[in-house]
Amino acid sequence: xxxxxxxxxxxxxxxxxxxxxxxxxxxxxxxxxxxxxxxxxxxxxxxxxxxxxxxxxxxxxxxxxxxxxxxxxxxxxxxxxxxxxxxxxxxxxxxxxxxxxxxxxxxxxxxxxxxxxxxxxxxxxxxxxxxxxxxxxxxxxxxxxxxxxxxxxxxxxxxxxxxxxxxxxxxxxxxxxxxxxxxxxxxxxxxxxxxx
Numbered sequence: 001x002x003x004x005x006x007x008x009x010x011x012x013x014x015x016x017x018x019x020x021x022x023x024x025x026x027x028x029x030x031x032x033x034x035x036x037x038x039x040x041x042x043x044x045x046x047x048x049x050x051x052x053x054x055x056x057x058x059x060x061x062x063x064x065x066x067x068x069x070x071x072x073x074x075x076x077x078x079x080x081x082x083x084x085x086x087x088x089x090x091x092x093x094x095x096x097x098x099x100x101x102x103x104x105x106x107x108x109x110x111x112x113x114x115x116x117x118x119x120x121x122x123x124x125x126x127x128x129x130x131x132x133x134x135x136x137x138x139x140x141x142x143x144x145x146x147x148x149x150x151x152x153x154x155x156x157x158x159x160x161x162x163x164x165x166x167x168x169x170x171x172x173x174x175x176x177x178x179x180x181x182x183x184x185x186x187x188x189x190x191x192x193x194x195x196x
Contacts, residue, residue: 003028005093007100014121014128015189017182019162022087034178037161037168039129044148045172050141061139062109063146065196069098072105072117076131086131094130097121104195106147108139116140118147122195126158126188127151144171154195158188 003009003020005028013019018030073094077086097103107117116139118132127147134140148171151159160181164173176184 003030007096010093010097014123017185021085033162035175036178036181037164037173037175039159039161039171039173041148041152041159043172046145047170050138053138061142064107064109066104067107068114069105070095071114072107072119075133079133106143108143117143124189125156125191125193126185127156128160154193156193158184
């Protein structure tokens, strides 16, 4: 049975700790994770090599927020090997969330071309990171650094990464039990933060 991806159902699922993914059979299902991956905003770590790159003359990227949300999702979908867990129905559904002000993209541009970025969902003081992509080296990492700086500046409490990867571990991503995640999520949802 197909799940409903209307904005109300999507937001309610995130508030319960669930998120949608397209399975190998093409069906979209709800998923949860235990343990859950999060990036503690107060312990976010920028690798030394990335810091050097961002300070170097070679770094001439432009950062944009919500400039091409759909393009960011499409690039994320195209960047994954194997069956895509992002699908056209999900792009349409998150596009509606974006129009309502709940879904956002952080994009890295160079020479008028989007070369990297990420997108996610913002509810209360929680940001649920969904996916990243890059067409140039470190472009998605630069977007992640700017996302974290933005969340800190606006008083967010929780950056949900869903799962820990070797890539995210370099930035301080850790696993916590689902029970602890739900406690943190509950506190974050009681507050209001403005992403844009």
